[in-house]
Amino acid sequence: MKTYIKIYILLLSMGISACEGFLDAKPEKSLVVPSELNELQALLDNGNTMNVFSGISDIGTDDLELEEGAISGLSNPVVEGNSYLWKPDILEGFGFTEWNGNYTRILYSNVVLEQIERIALTEANQTEWNLVKGSALFYRAASFLDLLMVFGPAYQEATASSELGIPLRLSPEVQFELERSTVEETYSRIIEDLEGAYGLLPERYSDYATRPSKQAVTAMFSMVYLYRGDFQSSERYAKESLSYGGELMDFNTLDPSARFPVSQFNTEVVFHALMNSYSYIRQQTTYIDGELVDSYQEGDLRKNVFFTPAKKEGKFNFRGNYSSGTRGFNGIALDEIYLILSESLIRQGKLEEGMDVLNEFLATRWSANTFQPIQAENEVEALEIVLEERRKTLVMRGRRWADLKRLNLEDRFRKTLERNYGGQKYSLEPGSPRYVYPIPEDEISQNPIVQNSR
């Protein structure tokens, strides 16, 4: 009997193994185990994952105000409303897209970075190979930076090695516990990833504005160094970034009567990215801060391109800018690089050069006949001018919150924000811990890291 069973089992296994190819068919056509270059590129081309960054921060800035009662009409009244009023508890137990979206992108990048090492680099695939690996490094760096802006404090050299940054996930492996790095470590990782990407990417994007390039890498370097107060480096990278092409739009050629005067993927765009979709940015009950609106002078075309008169007398709504729709744009465009360059120069005392860069840029934002180059008497005045122009240019681009954080470190720029809503007064002091967003509960319950105290 035993022999028979043995023979039978042998026959069974032979039968099965003989048809191994039969079982290799994919159960579903669209499934892949991402391992080929085009499959990895397809992961990186997943725009809604890879090119959408945080979008909550602008609601907490001094750039906008909400009409009385408007919070209940927001699509996420809890998170948006609490952010607007700087409440200690922002999330009330909800998850947080700002956290999740970035870490999903980090997973995609890590999967690509792990798989790319299994694909041999050959002469034939060199361009694609470099683009895939460089892009993944860039996306990871951009995600860490975005997380740090929301969940970390402003950079201060003295405390950067003790204050907490974010957990740095560098592998797709499912590893539960991972501590937060320090602010310094976070920046080091961002810089390392950007350096890795630098040598691999083409100078400027050729096919799609959603794909990273050397221009985007150097622009991000200049942002990083600006936030770190290393103005020499930020100047150097901003200059390099500008050298890779693109062209400032002349706002005189835009049609302010169109619903969205600026077109998508225009000549200024270096890297196209959108904000997480929050409703406040497109509500007609969200008004641009009155003082800010008034600061655009006669002849400044930015006001009519960025804003439309609200239905409420004297108020203005944000109409959208480089996304050419109501979604916020927080990618990289040349205007920002000009402003970084100008600020970096001025902060180093290169007053004239800094103002020249600024005027060169502003000339494209003003009505052709009315623009007079701005003069600054001294460095302080020049810095005030460039920072004001930065605010007026990058309004609703997701930069103001980080700017408030870093500028509050300088006594001359300290500002207390105030709001009146529902018969109550709210304020946000410079350097307040509530400039740092809380880490969502669903992270901490599984990975017991230190929560930000607010």
Next chain:
Amino acid sequence: MKNIFIPFMILFLGCIQLGWAQKQIPVSGRVISSEDQLPLTGASIRIKGTLRGAIANEKGSFLLLLDPGDSLLTVSFIGFETQEINLAEIKTDPLLVSLEPIQTLLGEVEILSTGYEEIPRERATGSFAVLGQELVNRRVSTNTLDRLQDITPGLIFNRAAATNDPISIRGRGTIFANTMPLIVVDNFPYDGPIENINPNDIESITVLKDAAAASIWGARAGNGVIILTTKKGRKKQPLKVAFNSNMIFTESQDLFYQPRMSSAEMIEVERILFEKGFYRSAELSNNKTALSPGVETMIALRDGKLTGQEAEARLQAFSNQDSRDQLQEYFYRPSRSQQYALSLTGGGERSAYSVSAGYDMVQSSLEGNSNSRFTLNAQNQWTLAKDRLDFSMGLYVAESDETTGTQVPSLYPYELIADEMGNPLPVTQTYSRRYLESGAVNGLLDWNFYPLAEKGKWGGKGRRTDIRWTGSLAYEILPGLKLALSHQYWLNKSNGTNLQNRDLYAVRDLINQFSEIDENGGIVRNIPVGDILDLQTGESRSHNFRAQLNYSKQFSAGTQLTFVGGYEAKDLQGVSHTTRFYGYNDELGISALVDTKNQYRRFHNNSLSAIPSNQNHGGMIDRFLSAYANAAFTYNGKYTVSGSARRDASNLFGVNANQKSVPLWSMGASWVISEEGFVSEMGLPFVRLRTTYGYNGNIDRSVSAFTTGRFFSDPFGMIPGLPYADIVNPPNPDLRWERIGILNIGLDLETKDSRWRLALDYFRKNGKDIIGNSPVPRSIGVPTIRGNFAAVQTSGIDMELGAAILRGPIQWNSRLVFSYVKEKVLSYETEVSPVNYLNGNVLTLPIPGKPLFSVFSLPFAGLDPATGDPLGYLDGEPSSDYAAIFSGLTEEDVRYHGPSRPTVFGAFTNNFGWKGFNLSVNIAYRMGYYYRRQTVSYSEVLAGRISHSDYSFRWQNPGDELYTDVASMPTTNNNNRNRLIQSGSNLVERGDHIRLQDIRLSYSLDERAGERFPFSNLEVYTFMDNVGMIWKASKDQLDPDFQQMKPLKSFALGIRAAF
């Protein structure tokens, strides 16, 4: 093969030689049933007063060697009257013994089909539930699975569950893998929709519940197996024609079943929200967001476009209207189905045939919608080559048509769809009436939605053609050894056409959205005016092939070995495509090209969007390679041991080759105690104990060991049309197949003349390596990961008790089905946060020690007498600090009520017969479970949406807390407060209930009615389903099992004739 049987052969020959030496007389004969002349395989022929005897083979034949003194034979077979034969009176040679069937009890079947072989009941070790003709025909419905409801031990219809989990056999053993039992039709798994099977073609249904019964089906048997056997002709049977027809009337849906706030209350809420400025952003929105008629009235009043009096009059009118009245009146109707079935069966000496045709038509409860099904079934069998070759062929064709002419509009609670004369009225949809009534849309197509005018105008048509062709060939190589080859080819084609007329709102809306105004003020339409035609085609085909060896050998009376073993291969492939045509003209058969690549500004809000192309493609391949063996040995008619082994391999994706297959096995034993002398004296003709143990498997195709991705091409992506991929699964190298170990211990008992019959089974299922979700830190990049995280244990009892209480002119048969299922999660790798316990009926995260589906709540501490706020407990004290309650929630703070699926269930069926009348009453019961009552959600109310009618009973003034536990309405939405209300312990109810499920009354006549009566049988029957509730534990006015929709009563009238 040869070598192992040689010893047996020698042994066997030895016996015979021994017999010859004693000069025995050989007697051969056949045992058949007196009813249909069919051979009674397995009938026992015993020489009275000795242990010697024989068992009839599959042709009913036997050979006995008689000693000179032998004079009496006893011939017995379960379910038949035992006959004694005096050898002295034998006149025929060979001897023909014709046994009379015992008047059978409800649901009694003697041959069990596993899909691979047929086993006589007394030799089966496993746990089977069998429904014969009578039980299959008891319920009246167009759906086959429906026939199993409430009469099958261990099987339950999950009424409150998701649509992919309609049936559980002995509880649910898996979390994310397929939950549906495997459905086998005529020996092969059926891949098509079960709706294609006409219940009139079904002869019997067998449900395989334990490892011994089901493990032969291997990796797909984890949820149990349901075997459908279609009707077949029998040899030596004259032509028999049977006809069945019935009509089922089902009452209309009741839109008012679920209680909701009144229109007047909704208007009040809108007033409050309007005052607070809630609608302001929507009012001003660039999307021209639609607002309710009430809010529009308030806006008009505010802007001075209406006087206070006019506005009040309007709001007053809205308060008195309810949109459900008109929907009920204009859209819903009682549904009606008709069913016709005709069959011809018969057989000659060496062949048998069966041909049947059926037509079913259902007029659905929504006016304008209907479906129908035509089925044709032809089966033929031939016996050739001196009875050594059996050949059979079958063809089954089903064609179903579905017409969708009506879609139910979604309306504001008090909006009307018709005026007093019944003329269609426009309703608010997508865009605000202010926008549509302003001049901004001049020149566009009418942008109003008139739901009543569109009733029956949708051109949705679906046709599904299903063809199943089977062929099998069985050849007897040696006596007892048979080689059987069988094959099934299955083809399913589906064609969906959705012709959307240019007059439909959906079409006009899309054309308007993609219209632009050119420089001269003219309208440019990027979608041409015309119909929109959507086409879907799908095709699936499968081949199933099986090569099987059957061996059976009888060594002596009651001692027998049977063996089956074989290979099986399956290849199922499917493709589907969807396309859309714009500007279609059905009369001319032409359509227009549109640009689906570039983005256009949409008319109403200027956002960029591409014209939807509606192009989709899908393709799937499902492959299995299996090898199996099954053997049983019965000794002396008393002891049976059985064993089975199977190995399945499938084209699982993203796993290593060695993870593509799984071996599964089972063992079983049974002991017919009544064959022992000491028991038969007790007057119990049949007592048997049986037990089995083994493993079934289950497959979860949604997980993989490697990182897997899925490709998309999306016209709405950031770069329209650029292909991109998603990560579906992060890597999980430790992935394994789910395995379910099942222990079954059963007792079968029968009293004299089968007056009482009992089948009792105890089971314990241990699900190992069950695939579950585990929450991970969000910084992993996904919310949860899937892996073999869980172990689940299910234990319980199935019982079926049949009794023939009265026999004679008045017959009374009873049948009690009782099932008890206790599910418990044994382990789960990750700790689940107590907040997740409260997610109600949704299966999310298993909790060790509790059933997979459980009801938890937060203890409710009443209402705050001052504010009407709901109170929970914080550190043991009543508290309204909701954030603190939820953030500090521990396991102790959450109350466990019990399982949310019935743990005790079954039915009690009574049949009464008198002359030709038969009355059958089925009482079904479900016990031992809990559910959560619905209540008002202030998150909904404060978002301007209508909610539950508990709103009327909310706390409004101090003192109200004495009469109500419905919290007050907060001024602003507080998420945690609302969560406390929704998960409060006061909402949890016991689900226990007993209902009068159905009543069947019939009158039948047979040949005895008179010489001129043309029918061999004629039956007129009526059937009432969902008759009513007898008792329920909760005071909730809704049915515990039907919280969303009312269980609809239905009445059927039918006739069945045979001649």
